[in-house]
Amino acid sequence: MNLHWHRRDLRGPDNRALARAATDAVVPVFVLDPTVLEYASPIRVACMLEALESLRAWYRERGGDLVIARGEASAVIPRLADEYGADAVSWAEDYSGLAAERDRAVTAALEDRGLEPRPVRDALHHEPGSITPNKGDHYSVFSYFWKKWRDREKLDPVDAPDAAALADPSGGTGASTDATTDSIPSLADLGFADPEATPPTVTRAAARERLESFCSGPIYRYDETRDVPAADATSRLSVHHKWGTIGPREVYAATERALERAETEAQREDVTAFRRQLAFHEFYTHVLAFNPDLVVADFTAYENGIDWRNDPDELAAWKAGRTGYPIVDAGMRQLRTEGWVHNRVRMIVASFLTADLLVDWREGYDWYRQHLADHESANDAAGWQWAASTGPDAQPYFRVFNPMKQGREYDPDAEYVREYVPELADADPDEIHDWHDLSADRRAAVAPDYPAPIVDHAERRERAIAAFERARGSDS
Numbered sequence: 001m002n003l004h005w006h007r008r009d010l011r012g013p014d015n016r017a018l019a020r021a022a023t024d025a026v027v028p029v030f031v032l033d034p035t036v037l038e039y040a041s042p043i044r045v046a047c048m049l050e051a052l053e054s055l056r057a058w059y060r061e062r063g064g065d066l067v068i069a070r071g072e073a074s075a076v077i078p079r080l081a082d083e084y085g086a087d088a089v090s091w092a093e094d095y096s097g098l099a100a101e102r103d104r105a106v107t108a109a110l111e112d113r114g115l116e117p118r119p120v121r122d123a124l125h126h127e128p129g130s131i132t133p134n135k136g137d138h139y140s141v142f143s144y145f146w147k148k149w150r151d152r153e154k155l156d157p158v159d160a161p162d163a164a165a166l167a168d169p170s171g172g173t174g175a176s177t178d179a180t181t182d183s184i185p186s187l188a189d190l191g192f193a194d195p196e197a198t199p200p201t202v203t204r205a206a207a208r209e210r211l212e213s214f215c216s217g218p219i220y221r222y223d224e225t226r227d228v229p230a231a232d233a234t235s236r237l238s239v240h241h242k243w244g245t246i247g248p249r250e251v252y253a254a255t256e257r258a259l260e261r262a263e264t265e266a267q268r269e270d271v272t273a274f275r276r277q278l279a280f281h282e283f284y285t286h287v288l289a290f291n292p293d294l295v296v297a298d299f300t301a302y303e304n305g306i307d308w309r310n311d312p313d314e315l316a317a318w319k320a321g322r323t324g325y326p327i328v329d330a331g332m333r334q335l336r337t338e339g340w341v342h343n344r345v346r347m348i349v350a351s352f353l354t355a356d357l358l359v360d361w362r363e364g365y366d367w368y369r370q371h372l373a374d375h376e377s378a379n380d381a382a383g384w385q386w387a388a389s390t391g392p393d394a395q396p397y398f399r400v401f402n403p404m405k406q407g408r409e410y411d412p413d414a415e416y417v418r419e420y421v422p423e424l425a426d427a428d429p430d431e432i433h434d435w436h437d438l439s440a441d442r443r444a445a446v447a448p449d450y451p452a453p454i455v456d457h458a459e460r461r462e463r464a465i466a467a468f469e470r471a472r473g474s475d476s
C-alpha cells in the first residue's frame with residue numbers, strides 16, 4: 001500500500017507522482033496544514049476547496065476516495081501512513097522555500113519510522129538544476145534559458161491510475177477515520193471570510209475546457225493579441241497551473257497538436273510564443289528554487305539601497321484603483337473583481353507603484369498575494385522584481401512605463417478601461433487617454449466621480465530614475 005500526498009497537483013490524469021504511487025494500491029490524501037494556511041487568502045482557499053471537491057468526486061466515481069486531514073503535515077502524513085499500512089509516501093515536488101522546508105520535515109519524519117519518502121518530479125518539464133549555464137546553478141537571463149528549454153525533449157502526459165489501484169480508505173465501511181474529516185470544510189470552517197472577487201472555476205473540467213478552447217483558436221493569434229487586455233486572448237490557465245488541475249505535459253501535448261494543425265508559419269510562431277510564456281514560469285521557478293528569499297529580498301541588491309517613499313495615501317489610492325490613471329485603476333479594479341489581471345496590466349500597475357509612487361515592491365507583492373487567485377510565489381515575486389528593476393532579467397530602472405502611452409497603445413478604444421472603471425464608461429477614448437491633460441472643468445464634466453491624477457508622471461519618472469541612480473551610487 002502507498003500513500004499519495006496531494007498538494008498542488010489536484011488532478012488524477014497526467015500526475016507522475018500519483019502514477020508512481022499507483023503501482024501498488026494507493027490512498028490519496030490532502031492535508032489542511034495550519035502553517036501553509038497562515039499564508040493563504042480567501043480567494044486562494046476558495047479555489048483550493050473547489051479543486052478538492054472536484055478531485056474527491058473524481059476519486060469517488062472510481063471507487064476510491066480522497067482523505068482530507070488537518071494538522072501539521074510532518075505529524076499527519078506519517079500517522080496516516082501508519083493507519084493505512086503504507087510503505088511509501090509519494091508527492092509532487094514543489095519549489096518554494098516554505099514548501100521545501102515542509103517537505104524536509106515530512107521526509108525526516110517518514111524516515112524516522114522506516115517509511116519511504118518518494119518526491120517525484122511533476123510540476124515542471126525540466127527541474128531546477130537541469131538547465132544551467134557553464135557556471136552556476138540557474139540562469140538569470142531568460143533568453144539563454146529559453147533556448148535550452150525549447151530544444152529539450154519533453155515527457156508525454158501520463159495516464160490516470162486504473163480504478164483498481166485506488167484503495168477505499170474506509171476499508172469498504174464508508175466511514176471516516178480519526179485523522180480524516182468526512183466533508184471538505186468550508187471557508188468559514190477554516191477561518192476565512194468570503195473573497196471580495198468572484199473566484200474563477202477551478203475544476204479539472206474547467207481546466208480541460210479552457211485548454212482545448214484556447215488551443216483550437218486563440219493560440220493562433222496569441223503573439224499579436226496577448227498584450228491587448230480587452231481581447232481575452234490569453235489562456236487563463238494560470239489558476240489551473242497554480243492548483244495543478246491541469247498537468248504540464250498535457251498542456252504541452254495540446255500545443256503539439258496545435259502545431260500540427262497550424263496552417264501557416266505565422267500560426268506556428270504563435271504557438272511557440274505561447275510555449276515561451278510557459279517557459280517563463282519554469283525559468284522563475286528555477287530562480288526561486290535556488291533563491292528562496294526571492295519573495296522577500298531584492299534579487300539584485302543596489303549598493304546604497306533604494307529610497308522607497310511608501311506614502312500611505314498614494315499606496316491606498318493605488319489599492320483602491322483611484323490614482324486618476326485610467327489603465328492603472330482598471331487593472332487594480334479587475335484584481336478586486338476577478339482575482340486575475342491581464343499580464344500587460346500587471347506590468348503597468350507594478351511599474352506605476354514602484355516607479356511613479358516609489359513604493360517598495362514588497363507592498364505590491366503582498367497585495368497581489370492576498371487578492372490574486374493565481375498567486376504563485378515564483379511568478380509573483382519575479383514579476384514584481386522585474387517591474388522594480390531588482391529582479392532577474394529585470395526592466396532597466398531608466399525604462400519607466402508611461403501609463404498614458406501604455407493605455408493608448410494596448411487599449412486604444414479604452415474598452416478595457418471602460419469595462420472596469422464605470423465612472424469612465426461613457427467617456428471618449430481620447431479623453432480617457434488624455435485624462436492627465438484635461439482641465440479640471442473638463443474632467444468634472446466628463447466624469448465628476450473619477451479622480452484627477454494623484455501625481456504627475458513626468459515628474460515622478462525623473463524622481464524614480466534619480467532614486468535608482470543614488471541607489472547605484474552613480475548620481476554624482
Ligand SMILES: Cc1cc2nc3c(=O)[nH]c(=O)nc-3n(C[C@H](O)[C@H](O)[C@H](O)COP(=O)(O)OP(=O)(O)OC[C@H]3O[C@@H](n4cnc5c(N)ncnc54)[C@H](O)[C@@H]3O)c2cc1C
Pocket residue numbers: 226234235236237238239241277278279280281284341342343344346347350368372374375376377379380381383384387
Ligand atoms: C507583477 C506581476 C505579478 C505576477 N504574478 C503572477 C502570479 O502570482 N502567478 C502567475 O501565475 N503569474 C503571475 N504573473 C505572470 C503573468 O501575468 C500571469 O502568469 C498571466 O497573466 C496569467 O494569465 P494566463 O494564464 O492567461 O497567461 P498566458 O498568457 O495564457 O500564459 C500561459 C502561462 O504561462 C505562464 N506565464 C505567462 N506569462 C508569464 C510571466 N510573465 N511570468 C511567468 N509565467 C508566465 C503562466 O503559467 C500562464 O498561465 C505576474 C506578472 C507580473 C508582472
